[in-house]
Amino acid sequence: MAQLALRLDTNVPGDFYVDSTCIDCDACRQIAPAVFHDTGDQSAVYHQPQAAEELLAAQKALVACPTSSIGSAARHDMRAALAAYPELIEDDVYRCGFTSESSFGAFSYLIRREAGNILVDSPRFAGPLVKNIERLGGVRRMLLTHQDDVADHEKFHQRFGCDRVIHRDDARPGTASVELKPAGSDPIELEPGLLMIPTPGHTRGHAVFLWREKFLFTGDHLAWNESTHRLYAFRGACWYSWSEQIRSMERLLDYRFEWVLPGHGRPMRLDADEMHEQLEQCVSWMKKRS
């Protein structure tokens, strides 16, 4: 629970506030950009929600915040916000909200399918989200892009009996029990329409997942930059090898997709040709940053 005593001075006066436990993960700014903004190394409320839509967005940010750093002085009926996740993005792909502090507020996703749902990276194992996922059919498989965003994977496995996938090079003691640990640099068709593409760089065993040649779940490999309106990679958060990450990015040019759905950074949907052009520009930009 956020604490009024820790309310940041950077918030505008009023009901909603961010407290000093904020870790600057960006989740609230993505979910409710009309309410929260960046103050440098934390977030703050710059506009108190007025319209019903703004209020719901602020409440959704509150429940999604990984550190419970968002509070409100007044009591609110939170049922709509708690019911909002997983939230439909397009077709059969949803965003889970409810981020986890252990993955620094990374977003995770749900693919809803008759053949069994797929979680991409792990959200927080929060009761309301787990119940909503259960209502949507549970989880049959969990795809882990890399070692940093595994959060509550074990709890989801225990609850839903899902099998899990992580690249062998990113398996750690906490993911030793993961059922599938493919190795090597070749893409793997996990099932029809679902490709695991190893993308070493951010970490040694990072992988992205391509669903139906439309949705690319990129973990911390690739994201959209709202300031530059470009695809980009996190040069300052490349823990393994920037040159490897460039090579991984170049290999992605062989694939077509319309959506980039990252853990951190902004998502983006573009026409597949435009996305390909953006990716080419991203590769040239990365080479200049070597």
Ligand code: SF4
């Ligand atoms: S979601 Fe929470 S931790 Fe993340 S930036 Fe907003 S207030 Fe801070």
